[in-house]
Amino acid sequence: xxxxxxxxxxxxxxxxxxxxxxxxxxxxxxxxxxxxxxxxxxxxxxxxxxxxxxxxxxxxxxxxxxxxxxxxxxxxxxxxxxxxxxxxxxxxxxxxxxxxxxxxxxxxxxxxxxxxxxxxxxxxxxxxxxxxxxxxxxxxxxxxxxxxxxxxxxxxxxxxxxxxxxxxxxxxxxxxxxxxxxxxxxxxxxxxxxxxxxxxxxxxxxxxxxxxxxxxxxxxxxxxxxxxxxxxxxxxxxxxxxxxxxxxxxxxxxxxxxxxxxxxxxxxxxxxxxxxxxx
Numbered sequence: 001x002x003x004x005x006x007x008x009x010x011x012x013x014x015x016x017x018x019x020x021x022x023x024x025x026x027x028x029x030x031x032x033x034x035x036x037x038x039x040x041x042x043x044x045x046x047x048x049x050x051x052x053x054x055x056x057x058x059x060x061x062x063x064x065x066x067x068x069x070x071x072x073x074x075x076x077x078x079x080x081x082x083x084x085x086x087x088x089x090x091x092x093x094x095x096x097x098x099x100x101x102x103x104x105x106x107x108x109x110x111x112x113x114x115x116x117x118x119x120x121x122x123x124x125x126x127x128x129x130x131x132x133x134x135x136x137x138x139x140x141x142x143x144x145x146x147x148x149x150x151x152x153x154x155x156x157x158x159x160x161x162x163x164x165x166x167x168x169x170x171x172x173x174x175x176x177x178x179x180x181x182x183x184x185x186x187x188x189x190x191x192x193x194x195x196x197x198x199x200x201x202x203x204x205x206x207x208x209x210x211x212x213x214x215x216x217x218x219x220x221x222x223x224x225x226x227x228x229x230x231x232x233x234x235x236x237x238x239x240x241x242x243x244x245x246x247x248x249x250x251x252x253x254x255x256x257x258x259x260x261x262x263x264x265x266x267x268x269x270x271x272x273x274x275x276x277x278x279x
Contacts, residue, residue, distance in 0.1 A: 031068030047243030098123035203230035
């Protein structure tokens with residue numbers, strides 16, 4: 001959800017006349033890109049794990065948005081590119097589009113909007129994924145301040161923020177703060193349709209946090225409790241069996257395997273494979 005804000009000059013000025021000068025110093029009007037169509041096609045690529053196709057698709061529409069001076073469209077595509085390059089392991093590209101997205105917020109004067117919060121979370125998650133946890137925490141704190149001060153922030157945005165910010169705090173050894181946010185993430189995602197998948201991920205993150213703080217032997221009972229809960233959540237009837245479910249299955253499988261839940265790990269890989277083959 002983006003903050004529409006006041007109309008900008010380029011959104012209401014008439015196009016320049018090619019035969020007349022430019023007495024009013026107006027610019028050609030913005031040509032918005034079809035945001036929902038871009039996202040729908042991206043979902044199609046991702047459901048087939050066609051990462052090359054997804055990249056070509058996003059870069060094409062970024063160029064179109066740039067040529068059409070559509071700043072909102074550029075921000076949307078940059079956010080998707082951050083996530084794409086994070087998933088595909090391209091550190092340089094992820095950071096490049098994170099900084100471009102942040103500069104677009106400043107250019108549009110959107111830094112106090114929900115769109116800014118989403119961008120901060122996306123950029124922070126990328127920085128965290130590639131080890132720059134201090135930069136990630138700075139951006140997560142900006143997002144947290146925005147989300148928690150905005151009455152109509154959607155629950156799934158808060159849940160995602162809490163979970164990802166907790167991961168950074170965990171990495172930095174700030175375990176009490178991390179567990180506080182993990183618990184907030186669990187409670188928040190209880191209110192979100194299909195939120196069981198995010199809750200499962202949070203349970204596995206908490207298991208890793210217990211192991212990091214107390215060691216696997218001392219924390220064994222709590223770790224197994226969290227793994228069992230994650231397994232239940234992944235197989236909850238409300239979980240949507242779509243491309244995202246397949247992605248979550250693949251994401252969770254290695255953690256189950258690491259803690260000795262080999263049958264669960266194999267089942268998740270099998271379910272992901274079946275979904276991708278049907279796509």
